[in-house]
Amino acid sequence: MYRxxxxxxxxxxxxxxxxxxDAVGEAMVExxxxxxxxxxxxxxxxYAWWLVKNRVKDAARSRSRHQKLADAIFTVTALQEAADPIGELENSLAVWQAIDALPDRQHDVVLMRYSLGxxxxxxxxxxxxxxxxxxxxVRDARRRLRAALDLDTKKGHADDRSEVA
Structure with a gap:
């Protein structure tokens, strides 16, 4: 259903x-x-998500790839039209590092909601x-991201409420 x-x-x-x-196919067979x-x-x-996630992580390790490489590729692609590519790169890398540091469930939910839409x-x-x-x-992840990125926590509270509604 969710392949x-x-x-x-x-x-x-x-x-x-x-x-x-390949990785998801292997997980589906398992x-x-x-x-x-x-x-x-x-x-x-x-259970299926847990299995898929672990098989994908195994594939990344066996292929000597790391998520940060994929993040960097994604970021470079997004910078092609940026007015200030260096500033955008610094901001984007900081955001991706903060997302990567989230606890597993928060990380998964943020990627599903905002990267995959x-x-x-x-x-x-x-x-x-x-x-x-x-x-x-999402609400907890946003709080954690604001703290990690040293953003003004007084701004953005409406963002938290929008996810609850």
Whole structure:
């Protein structure tokens, strides 16, 4: 059901659509082999996400790639039309480093919501968590990111409320 979203996420992580397809394909084969176990899980989608995420991380390690490389490629691509490429690069790298430092669930939710553009219900479904958990995780991640980026915490509170609504 979520293979397309898994591949899009894995492409961000691995920096290659082909590598993402391979890693997610391997995870799907493993998932199929464990299907009776999957069906006994309280949240099968959460189990599937855990399996996919771990297989993608294994693929990154085995291919000697790291997420920061994919992030750098993504950032350079985004800078092509920037008025101040050096300033944009510094800001973008700081943001990506702060996102990379988030706890796993916050990291996953932020990437699903903002890099992949999934809605709250879509993110909840892919990760096998509730919509309320997605909203509260985004709120917590935003607080953590504001602190990590040393942004004025008085600004942006409306952003937190927009995710709750």
């Amino acid at each position: 397309g979203d898994y591949v899009r996420w894995a492409s961000l992580y691995l920096g290659s659509r082909a590598d993402a397809e 998932l199929l082999g464990k299907w009776p176990t999957v069906l006994t899980q309280e949240e099968p989608a959460a 999934l809605t709250v219900p879509e993110t909840a479904a892919v990760l096998g968590i509730t919509e309320a958990t997605v909203r509260s995780t």
